[in-house]
Amino acid sequence: MSEPAFPDFRPSGNAAADPDLYDVENRAIDPAGTLLDAMRDTAPWAGATIVDLGCGTGYWLDHYRDAGEAIGVEPDRRLRQRARRHHPDARIVAGSAEHLPLPDGSVDVVHARFAYFFPPGCDAGLREVQRVLAPGGRLVVVDNDHRHGEFATLLARSAAATPQGRAETTDRWWAEQGAGRREVMSAWQFASRAELESVLRLEFPATVATPWLDAHPDATGLSYGYVLFSVGAR
Numbered sequence: 001m002s003e004p005a006f007p008d009f010r011p012s013g014n015a016a017a018d019p020d021l022y023d024v025e026n027r028a029i030d031p032a033g034t035l036l037d038a039m040r041d042t043a044p045w046a047g048a049t050i051v052d053l054g055c056g057t058g059y060w061l062d063h064y065r066d067a068g069e070a071i072g073v074e075p076d077r078r079l080r081q082r083a084r085r086h087h088p089d090a091r092i093v094a095g096s097a098e099h100l101p102l103p104d105g106s107v108d109v110v111h112a113r114f115a116y117f118f119p120p121g122c123d124a125g126l127r128e129v130q131r132v133l134a135p136g137g138r139l140v141v142v143d144n145d146h147r148h149g150e151f152a153t154l155l156a157r158s159a160a161a162t163p164q165g166r167a168e169t170t171d172r173w174w175a176e177q178g179a180g181r182r183e184v185m186s187a188w189q190f191a192s193r194a195e196l197e198s199v200l201r202l203e204f205p206a207t208v209a210t211p212w213l214d215a216h217p218d219a220t221g222l223s224y225g226y227v228l229f230s231v232g233a234r
């Protein structure tokens with residue numbers, strides 16, 4: 001049976017452009033597990049049903065081994081097929097933030113890691129996530145911290161990635177939803193200089209990546225701030 005298509009989703013400029021390299025990036029993004037610990041503390045998933053919304057290559061599905069059930073939801077057909085190939089034991093379904101193929105009140109925790117929730121204009125997805133959350137359930141969204149860490153400096157230099165006032169707009173939208181906000185300082189740490197260079201060039205134009213690399217000739221990583229926004233079931 002053919003799966004539904006989601007023509008309104010936006011293919012990601014990084015994960016869809018180079019999924020292998022995006023897995024290299026994912027391996028580097030949380031070397032001490034600080035981010036994952038904060039996500040777990042915000043909404044524990046041991047024994048619970050958890051959805052990784054916009055799961056991309058499926059990289060994070062392996063980190064939910066103690067969940068009751070982990071479900072990856074991904075609108076991009078090519079990424080979905082790749083995720084299934086690389087994570088054959090995982091349940092990965094066609095869907096998007098606006099169209100979740102899951103029953104009402106059936107999920108305890110929803111994670112969206114750099115996926116869909118780039119406010120404003122995320123009302124449809126938030127409504128749909130609320131529909132599937134069980135009483136006591138929680139949505140946890142991972143976004144970039146545009147104010148703290150070396151990565152934030154790079155974002156600030158990349159006009160396309162940070163339209164004026166992006167951090168303020170994002171904070172305001174989440175505050176209007178009654179969301180919790182938590183900053184997590186972590187790091188990117190790569191196995192080699194070549195990996196750092198490749199990933200920086202995936203994420204940023206040469207006008208941003210090259211001067212930073214030239215100014216940090218020995219770096220194999222950088223400091224990276226994340227912000228977790230979280231909303232409980234209504």
Ligand SMILES: C[S@@+](CC[C@H](N)C(=O)[O-])C[C@H]1O[C@@H](n2cnc3c(N)ncnc32)[C@H](O)[C@@H]1O
Pocket residue numbers: 008009010011012014015026053054055056057058059060074075076079095096097098112113114115116
């Ligand atoms: C930057 S990638 C992050 C992938 C994954 N969350 C990770 O951290 O490895 C963004 C993902 O969001 C997905 N996406 C795009 N539009 C979406 C939507 N409307 N609902 C859910 N996911 C969406 C993309 O296809 C892509 O897989």
